Amino acid sequence: MNDIVDSYYKEEFAEKGFLPAQDNSSYCEIGSTWKLSSEIGEGTFWIYGQKNLFDIKIHDFFFYKDTMVEFDMPKCLGIMQYDSISGEELSPYRRLEAGSIKSFIGGYQPYKILLHKKIPIRSIGIEIMPAYYSDYLKKQYPGECTNPQEAFAAVGQTKKFPEMVRLLSQVKNYRGQGLSAKLFFEGKVAEAVSLIVEWSKSPTIKQEVHRRLSSQDIYQIEMLTSFLNDHYTQDTCLKQLVKIACMGTTKLQTAFKKYHGCTITAYIQQRRMSQAEYLLANTDLTIGQVAESVGYSKASRFSELFRKSTGLLPGEFRKMTQS
Numbered sequence: 517m518n519d520i521v522d523s524y525y526k527e528e529f530a531e532k533g534f535l536p537a538q539d540n541s542s543y544c545e546i547g548s549t550w551k552l553s554s555e556i557g558e559g560t561f562w563i564y565g566q567k568n569l570f571d572i573k574i575h576d577f578f579f580y581k582d583t584m585v586e587f588d589m590p591k592c593l594g595i596m597q598y599d600s601i602s603g604e605e606l607s608p609y610r611r612l613e614a615g616s617i618k619s620f621i622g623g624y625q626p627y628k629i630l631l632h633k634k635i636p637i638r639s640i641g642i643e644i645m646p647a648y649y650s651d652y653l654k655k656q657y658p659g660e661c662t663n664p665q666e667a668f669a670a671v672g673q674t675k676k677f678p679e680m681v682r683l684l685s686q687v688k689n690y691r692g693q694g695l696s697a698k699l700f701f702e703g704k705v706a707e708a709v710s711l712i713v714e715w716s717k718s719p720t721i722k723q724e725v726h727r728r729l730s731s732q733d734i735y736q737i738e739m740l741t742s743f744l745n746d747h748y749t750q751d752t753c754l755k756q757l758v759k760i761a762c763m764g765t766t767k768l769q770t771a772f773k774k775y776h777g778c779t780i781t782a783y784i785q786q787r788r789m790s791q792a793e794y795l796l797a798n799t800d801l802t803i804g805q806v807a808e809s810v811g812y813s814k815a816s817r818f819s820e821l822f823r824k825s826t827g828l829l830p831g832e833f834r835k836m837t838q839s
Contacts, residue, residue, distance in 0.1 A: 519565055519567055519568070520565045520567075520568055520570075520571050520590065520643075520645060521548065521563055521564075521565040521571065523568075524590050525563060525565075525571070528587060529550050529561065531587075532585065532587075533552055533553040533555070533556045533557070534550040534551065534552055534553070534561055535550060535551055535553060536548070536549075536550060536551075537549040537550055537551040537560060540562075542560070542562075543562040543574060543691075544562075544564065544690055544691055544692065544697055545691075545693055545697075546564055546693070546694070546697045546698065547562050547563055547564030547572070548562070548563060548564070549561070549562045550562075550563070552577045552579075556579055556580060556581075556583075557577055557578050557579040557580050557583075558577060558578060559575075559576050559577025559578055559636065559637075560576050560577060561573070561574070561575055561576075561577060562574040562576075564701060566698070566701070566702065567647075568645050568647045569644070569645055569647055569648040569652065569705075570642065570643060570644045570645060570648055570705045571642075571643050571645075572640075572641070572642050572643075572687060572701055572705070573639075573640070573641045573642075573643070574639070574640050574641075574688060575637045575638060575639045575640075575641075576636065576637070576638050577636065577637055578633070578634055578635060578636045578637060579631055579633055579634075580633060580634065581633050582630065582631070582632055582633045583630070583631045583633070584628070584629075584630050584631075585628070585629050585630075585631060586626055586627065586628045586629075587626065587627055588626050588627075589620075589622030589623060589627050590622055590623055590643075590645070591622060591623025591624075591645070591646055592621075592622045592623060592643040592644060592645050592646075593619075593620075593621055593622075593643070593644050593649055593664060593665060593668040594619065594620045594621075594622060594641055594642065594643040594644075594668070595617065595618070595619050595641060595642050595668065595671065595680065595684075595708060595712060596617070596618050596619075596620070596639050596640070596641030596642075597616070597617050597618075597639060597640050597641070597680070597681060597684045597685075598612060598613065598614055598615065598616050598618065598637075598638070598639045599614065599615070599638040599639065599640075599827070600614050600635065600636045600637065600638040600639075600826075600827055601613070601614050601635070601637055601638075601639065601826075602614075602631070602632040602635035602793060602826055602833075603629055603630050603631040603632050603637075604629070604630050604786075604790055605627075605628070605629050606628040606629065606630060609741075609745075609776075610673065610776065610777060610778070610786070611786035611787075611789060611790055611825075612629070612673075613673070613675070613786075613825050613826075614825065614826050614827035614828075615675055615824075615827060616673050616674065616675050617671065617673070617674055617675070617677040617680050617681065617684075618671070618672070618673040618674075619668045619669065619670075619671035619672060619673075619712070620668075621665060621668060621669060622643070632793055632797065632837070633797065633837055634836050634837045634839070635826070635828075635833070635836060635837065640684045640685075640687060640688040641684075642684070642687070642704075642705055642708050644664075644705065644709065648705075649664040649665075649709075653709070664709070664712075664713070666716065667712050667713045667715070667716035668712055670712075670715060670716040671712060671715060671716075672777040672778075673777055673778070677711075677715065679711050680708065680711055680712075683704060683707055683708055683711065684708075686704065687701070687704050729771055729774055729775060733763075733767075733771050734775065736761045736762055736763060736771075737761065737771055737772055737775045737776075738775075739760070739761070740757060740760055740761040740768075740772070741775075741776070741783075743757075743760055744780070744783060744784060744787070745787065748784045748787040748788055748791075748810075748811065749788065749791075749809070749810055749811040750811065751811070752784075754768075754780075757780065768780075784811075785821065785825075786825075788810040788811050788812070789810075789821070789822060789825045789826070791809070791810050792806055792807075792809075792810045792818070792822060792830070793826070793833065793837075795809060795810070796830055796833050796834040796837065797833075797834065797837035797838065803815050803818070803819065803830045803831065806818070806830065807819075818830070
């Protein structure tokens with residue numbers, strides 16, 4: 517059986533500017549550490565893979581410049597926690613937020629992400645491969661593990677999954693050796709899958725997962741999204757958005773969350789925070805002027821939301837990006 521690290525990630529590391537690092541002392545010794553080229557950034561990427569079943573990844577690096585990263589992910593199901601991040605997923609747009617848990621399904625379309633300069637990407641993630649969720653789980657638990665893809669998709673991006681936060685923290689801080697380390701990671705992967713399956717069984721989550729959008733609903737949501745992208749700095753009432761989308765209030769709120777993975781209010785806030793990051797990093801506007809530019813009348817409220825989104829106060833963010 518192929519090792520996912522050898523068969524896929526080594527080539528990806530080289531293409532993205534990561535080189536093998538001799539010093540692995542900061543992480544568990546059974547994995548491998550890769551260092552980002554000093555020409556484009558600083559920091560490390562640690563990875564441990566068990567044949568073609570699963571891998572565990574720890575990121576701790578940043579780029580000197582805003583960087584667009586595009587790559588074809590292997591077919592997998594993943595879960596990740598971001599301690600620090602500044603950037604956006606593209607196609608469709610979704611802002612990545614510090615302090616969040618995010619699931620993803622790889623292998624179907626290229627993954628595109630814009631990472632902002634000088635803000636560390638600090639994260640810990642687990643990926644399981646088809647040999648794990650299509651073969652191993654279904655053989656071990658026939659009739660019980662019906663659709664793990666839907667279970668992972670149900671997580672989306674959330675800040676309300678404390679059990680997963682605790683588990684990934686344990687994985688990140690583990691420093692065992694040899695067989696005990698291999699068994700520890702194997703057990704934590706199984707525990708993570710268990711938590712995700714349990715999460716997806718929530719009545720509210722199950723209802724959202726099984727609700728499909730028609731092509732007409734998708735067209736209306738995309739049209740409304742274009743409007744929000746042009747008017748996110750303005751206060752827009754729900755009644756106006758209902759008219760633009762040609763949907764009832766409940767249907768609009770449900771369809772929008774299904775398409776984007778967040779509420780309309782959260783989407784608007786994400787766009788505001790992204791623009792605020794750009795202004796803080798590239799202009800000399802005061803914090804109050806930045807707040808007003810992105811739609812907040814009070815700098816204190818803007819600072820509170822900015823810190824919740826990035827983990828940094830606006831002044832701290834500016835100092836890091838303009839240093």
